[in-house]
Amino acid sequence: MSKTTESENRTARVRAIGEREFRIERVFDAPREEVWRALTEPELVAQWWGRGNRLVVERLEVVPGGHWRFVEHSDHGVHGFEGRFAEVEAPVRLVQSFEWDGMPGRAALQTLTLEDLGDGRTRLVTHAIFLTREDRDGMLSSGAETGVNESYAALDRLLARRAANG
Numbered sequence: 734m735s736k737t738t739e740s741e742n743r744t745a746r747v748r749a750i751g752e753r754e755f756r757i758e759r760v761f762d763a764p765r766e767e768v769w770r771a772l773t774e775p776e777l778v779a780q781w782w783g784r785g786n787r788l789v790v791e792r793l794e795v796v797p798g799g800h801w802r803f804v805e806h807s808d809h810g811v812h813g814f815e816g817r818f819a820e821v822e823a824p825v826r827l828v829q830s831f832e833w834d835g836m837p838g839r840a841a842l843q844t845l846t847l848e849d850l851g852d853g854r855t856r857l858v859t860h861a862i863f864l865t866r867e868d869r870d871g872m873l874s875s876g877a878e879t880g881v882n883e884s885y886a887a888l889d890r891l892l893a894r895r896a897a898n899g
Contacts, residue, residue: 769824
């Protein structure tokens, strides 16, 4: 797929895999180091992670064993998310738990991989495994795909602003 065609197709697909997993893949028009910063620096995370809504980064300790907690404030209410980092390999990979306050006690294990495509773009792949099929399906039916795409659109805007400001 050409760079132009891929840039025009900005929809991340959340694809169920097997009984308890899903995969999300998306390409960003930014170098891997910039995407990494947007994933790991609190002041940048706050600008995109909550679908572009007001996001409070209560904690973001990007080290193995470190805790993260974000609270999104939207027209639909307040939504908290949190987890702990199991592995941190800058700027290539994060392994973390992920729990939404709407499904307490039902954490998933996520692996985020950033692939440098060699032309100033980065492929971000998120692989999540849940405790049960019902947990995975509950996350999918909660609007996860819409939320991911809204957040990634906000991330596109952030990365473009940062590139323009040099």
